[in-house]
Amino acid sequence: MPYDDLLADIAADMRTVTDRGRVADYIPSLGSVDPARFGIALCTADGSCHVAGDADLPFSIQSISKVFALTLALGKVGDALWSRVGREPSGSAFNSIVQLEREEGIPRNPFINAGALVCTDVHLAGHSPREAIGEILRFVRGLADDNDIVVDETVARSEQEQGFRNAALANYIRSFGNLQQPVDAVLGTYFHQCAIAMSCRQLALAGRYLMLGGRSPGAGRIVTPQRARRINAIMLTCGHYDASGDFAFRVGLPGKSGVGGGILAVAPGRGSIAVWSPGLNAQGNSQLGTLALERVSAALGWSIFDPVTA
Numbered sequence: 001m002p003y004d005d006l007l008a009d010i011a012a013d014m015r016t017v018t019d020r021g022r023v024a025d026y027i028p029s030l031g032s033v034d035p036a037r038f039g040i041a042l043c044t045a046d047g048s049c050h051v052a053g054d055a056d057l058p059f060s061i062q063s064i065s066k067v068f069a070l071t072l073a074l075g076k077v078g079d080a081l082w083s084r085v086g087r088e089p090s091g092s093a094f095n096s097i098v099q100l101e102r103e104e105g106i107p108r109n110p111f112i113n114a115g116a117l118v119c120t121d122v123h124l125a126g127h128s129p130r131e132a133i134g135e136i137l138r139f140v141r142g143l144a145d146d147n148d149i150v151v152d153e154t155v156a157r158s159e160q161e162q163g164f165r166n167a168a169l170a171n172y173i174r175s176f177g178n179l180q181q182p183v184d185a186v187l188g189t190y191f192h193q194c195a196i197a198m199s200c201r202q203l204a205l206a207g208r209y210l211m212l213g214g215r216s217p218g219a220g221r222i223v224t225p226q227r228a229r230r231i232n233a234i235m236l237t238c239g240h241y242d243a244s245g246d247f248a249f250r251v252g253l254p255g256k257s258g259v260g261g262g263i264l265a266v267a268p269g270r271g272s273i274a275v276w277s278p279g280l281n282a283q284g285n286s287q288l289g290t291l292a293l294e295r296v297s298a299a300l301g302w303s304i305f306d307p308v309t310a
């Protein structure tokens, strides 16, 4: 089936689903997003891009930014990053603190909040928060070939006002010596990266380097093939927190979710797919987004656990 028809079919079906999950409401600007929204975009390896539904409406990418922050942190310190953050699934909620005490301030992986704060700390070294935020914004703009991507300052401010749990995580990690920059600077940068607003189209374009062995069609070589493979591996095992196993079971693709309701999924060598539907399941991942990706990967035979076809 042609991609456009497949996406249009899925978007039409998603419109009729009544159990859409719960929109994140820990800050008003997320809580007020219409749960009826649904968008999907798919960029293929041969350079075409297909969309359906609200694919051009920007939303808060939230934890999907952790993929870009990890890429930048690895670019800065390389594999030395792995002495400060692990690469095992946590089996815990995205904002959990429990493992940090037993594991002496080394977060389980870069895709839970604790691990992302360490990546932000690495990325921040030698920069002011403003410069670091500018760098991540330039990075995603280059990947998506789109200079209109911005930080939603209202979301960033509310994250800061309500960021007690993240402040606790950052201070706790700092107490083990695993943050080197001032805690407030790390938090400010982290809140701004979470508050980047992107559409499904922009996100699918930005994710192309992960399906193309580290090379972005617009921005050139971003990471080596080995690093792209490893980032994909961590997305598969850790990208959906304590639902990462379920996502691998149902969708079978590396993916990273955010509480804004977005998911970026990567079919290596085949496609970069972004979906958005603001209602979340119990683990804080987009309910319809997961369902839609399940449909895409089944229809196209793109699960990485499918037999390789020509």
Ligand SMILES: NC(=O)CC[C@H](N)C(=O)O
Pocket (backbone or CB within 6 Å): 061, 062, 063, 064, 094, 095, 113, 159, 166, 194, 257, 258, 259, 260, 284
């Ligand atoms: N899962 C998420 O998207 C979490 C991001 C959110 N800004 C937080 O730090 O709590």
